[in-house]
Amino acid sequence: MFDWFKKKKPEAQTTPEPQAQPLPQAQPMPEETAPVPDADAALPPEAEQETLPAAGEPAAASDAADGDDAAPAAVAPAAVAPAAAAVEPGMDDRPERKGWFARLKDGLSKSTSRLTEGISGIFTKRKLDDEALEELEELLIRADLGPTTAARMTAGLARTRFGKEVSPQEVREYLAGEVQKLVEPVARPLVIEPERRPHVILLVGVNGTGKTTTIGKLARQLREEGKTVWMAAGDTFRAAAVSQLKVWGERTGCPVVAKDTGADAAGLAFEALEKARAAGADVLLIDTAGRLQNKTGLMEELRKIVRVIKKLDPEAPHTTLLTLDATTGQNAHSQVEVFKEMVAINGLVLTKLDGSARGGVLVALAEKFGLPVHAIGVGEGVYDLRPFDARQFARALVGLEG
Numbered sequence: 058m059f060d061w062f063k064k065k066k067p068e069a070q071t072t073p074e075p076q077a078q079p080l081p082q083a084q085p086m087p088e089e090t091a092p093v094p095d096a097d098a099a100l101p102p103e104a105e106q107e108t109l110p111a112a113g114e115p116a117a118a119s120d121a122a123d124g125d126d127a128a129p130a131a132v133a134p135a136a137v138a139p140a141a142a143a144v145e146p147g148m149d150d151r152p153e154r155k156g157w158f159a160r161l162k163d164g165l166s167k168s169t170s171r172l173t174e175g176i177s178g179i180f181t182k183r184k185l186d187d188e189a190l191e192e193l194e195e196l197l198i199r200a201d202l203g204p205t206t207a208a209r210m211t212a213g214l215a216r217t218r219f220g221k222e223v224s225p226q227e228v229r230e231y232l233a234g235e236v237q238k239l240v241e242p243v244a245r246p247l248v249i250e251p252e253r254r255p256h257v258i259l260l261v262g263v264n265g266t267g268k269t270t271t272i273g274k275l276a277r278q279l280r281e282e283g284k285t286v287w288m289a290a291g292d293t294f295r296a297a298a299v300s301q302l303k304v305w306g307e308r309t310g311c312p313v314v315a316k317d318t319g320a321d322a323a324g325l326a327f328e329a330l331e332k333a334r335a336a337g338a339d340v341l342l343i344d345t346a347g348r349l350q351n352k353t354g355l356m357e358e359l360r361k362i363v364r365v366i367k368k369l370d371p372e373a374p375h376t377t378l379l380t381l382d383a384t385t386g387q388n389a390h391s392q393v394e395v396f397k398e399m400v401a402i403n404g405l406v407l408t409k410l411d412g413s414a415r416g417g418v419l420v421a422l423a424e425k426f427g428l429p430v431h432a433i434g435v436g437e438g439v440y441d442l443r444p445f446d447a448r449q450f451a452r453a454l455v456g457l458e459g
């Protein structure tokens with residue numbers, strides 16, 4: 058299995074340091090699932106194909122998802138890559154060289170230094186006058202906090218300190234407090250509802266924002282909590298995405314339901330839910346495509362996935378998470394708008410807050426959309442997903458110690 062992994066290292070796959078820290082035992086596979094040692098051997102021979110109760114291939118006229126009674130199309134069953142027998146040596150990057158707060162702070166340092174240097178420039182030995190307020194407002198807008206937030210924060214500072222001498226440290230403390238107040242309501246950890254079996258989590262987001270990596274990180278966390286996790290390789294558009302998810306499956310000891318490139322993503326999600334349910338899994342994580350360049354196609358695909366899995370569980374997906382790359386700054390706003398049109402987003406994961414991030418955007422997103430930020434990504438490793446802590450984030454953003 059790991060030979061395959063070595064041979065077919067996917068493009069975006071990371072190479073964490075070899076430090077074994079075993080997760081719980083690999084999950085048992087249901088009897089009827091065939092191990093798939095190779096990504097290219099995902100389809101079983103024709104004789105073994107079975108008829109699915111719903112959801113056909115994209116070309117099939119009968120779309121079970123549309124709720125019609127047409128006969129479901131015969132499709133190749135999804136292959137299930139078995140959970141690895143043991144955690145891959147090297148997947149565990151837990152003995153961190155740096156604490157996650159330090160990483161977050163480092164990552165935010167570009168936004169932070171611009172902000173802190175700016176604040177020092179404006180406020181050293183100077184009274185808070187209109188000009189200083191204007192400069193501060195501009196600085197906050199440039200740090201991606203958004204015009205509304207910038208205006209409110211500046212006005213708040215003026216209310217209590219106008220005409221007085223304020224130090225840069227005072228301003229930073231004030232801003233950290235305001236940012237914390239703003240983001241606190243959205244800092245909500247992801248809750249897995251035990252009565253759902255499985256709790257279905259759909260990951261959506263533009264390509265490259267970190268969906269697949271986030272699935273791997275989430276799977277690791279959930280497995281450590283003793284939960285059984287299945288994954289569905291719903292980005293059937295890109296072969297690399299499927300292989301990448303299989304690698305994460307191996308790393309975390311979670312079965313991955315996958316099909317060949319071009320297969321119907323909704324059909325795959327349906328099968329994955331059936332299988333995860335039959336196996337009594339606690340959580341099913343569904344990866345999806347993120348081809349925003351074909352917005353209509355993507356919208357249809359995501360909506361179909363949702364319709365199809367609702368046939369098995371009317372309340373699924375129980376969580377639809379949008380991953381946003383924090384380095385894209387204001388672009389994140391339009392991504393939220395676009396994906397909200399497609400599916401009912403009920404949580405965000407902000408990734409790449411460790412790398413030249415434009416972290417202020419998180420504040421503006423919180424203000425504008427109020428969507429819960431369930432987690433933040435602070436690195437490429439399997440341990441680099443953290444619950445979003447409002448206070449620590451706020452302090453890191455303005456360059457204060459946690």
Ligand SMILES: Nc1nc2c(ncn2[C@@H]2O[C@H](COP(=O)(O)OP(=O)(O)OP(=O)(O)O)[C@@H](O)[C@H]2O)c(=O)[nH]1
Pocket residue numbers: 069070071262263264265266267268269270271292298301345346347380408409410411412433434435436437441
């Ligand atoms: N520094 C850093 N890199 C990250 C983080 N999350 C993901 N990445 C990297 O971002 C790249 C894209 O991540 P993917 O998980 O492949 O993103 P995706 O949305 O699934 O993209 P596709 O597979 O193209 O659909 C990979 O190189 C990841 O290692 C993070 O929190 N920090």
